[in-house]
Amino acid sequence: MDPLLLMAEWWWIAPTAAGAGAIGVMGVRGRGRSSGRRLAFDAARQDLKAAKQTATERRLALKVARADLVHVTAQRAAQRATPEQVASAKRMLREAERDAKTAAAEVRARQARLTAARAEIPAASGPRPLERLHAAHDAVTARWMQYETDAARQIAYPAMTDVKRPATASYLRAAAHAVELRRAATGKVTPAEFAAYRDAVADLERAFEVAEHAAKVQAGEAPPAPAWQDAAQDVLSRSAEALDRAAGAAASAIAAWTNRSRPGKND
Numbered sequence: 001m002d003p004l005l006l007m008a009e010w011w012w013i014a015p016t017a018a019g020a021g022a023i024g025v026m027g028v029r030g031r032g033r034s035s036g037r038r039l040a041f042d043a044a045r046q047d048l049k050a051a052k053q054t055a056t057e058r059r060l061a062l063k064v065a066r067a068d069l070v071h072v073t074a075q076r077a078a079q080r081a082t083p084e085q086v087a088s089a090k091r092m093l094r095e096a097e098r099d100a101k102t103a104a105a106e107v108r109a110r111q112a113r114l115t116a117a118r119a120e121i122p123a124a125s126g127p128r129p130l131e132r133l134h135a136a137h138d139a140v141t142a143r144w145m146q147y148e149t150d151a152a153r154q155i156a157y158p159a160m161t162d163v164k165r166p167a168t169a170s171y172l173r174a175a176a177h178a179v180e181l182r183r184a185a186t187g188k189v190t191p192a193e194f195a196a197y198r199d200a201v202a203d204l205e206r207a208f209e210v211a212e213h214a215a216k217v218q219a220g221e222a223p224p225a226p227a228w229q230d231a232a233q234d235v236l237s238r239s240a241e242a243l244d245r246a247a248g249a250a251a252s253a254i255a256a257w258t259n260r261s262r263p264g265k266n267d
Helices: 003-008 020-027 041-077 083-119 129-149 151-156 167-183 192-217 228-263
Strands: none
Touching: 003 228, 041 083, 129 151, 129 167, 129 192, 167 192, 167 228
């Protein structure tokens, strides 16, 4: 069955009350059978390992792209390569540079997630990672159910239940995917299964926020985000990265100068 139609009709079999507690019945069967307190940490550690492997591959690809450009440029000087080939090599180099930067950023993000997961390893009596993930999933579903079951909300925000709306359709696809992975993440859950479900819930949260914002824009309650804001945010992000690199270089230079000028250093 089409997942969009399935999710559009799903509320008919859901509890009438749209509270998080009522929605939580979806995960009762799997609750209490998670694979342990370190599940999120183990998943984050595997993610970091995979990100480092990808970053290594991207760095190697960047070296190859640079070598190819040098080779083609030399061939062009000897009139054995065309300008189009040189231009193509330059484009491939720029793409490899972007990929390498993206992979390096992903490593930093995964490292931060690993640090957070290590700090969040629960006590023996606390909720386990899979239970916290179920709660986050249920919270998004409960918010969605408010638009499905509240007649006043349906009238005020018709776009939230209109499957023809791109944002709503994206949310419903994300919801179906998250439910599918939730059902798979029962019993003895592996870190890879947990990571897949964790990412699906994160995608679901983002998809809901986008759909909700689009519905409020249609209702005249929120202004649409102009394209220039996205461009400005990208420029700011790049500027922040440049400033961060400059600050790091300056700090290293100051530290080196301090060590050289320290009294008795060269005695």
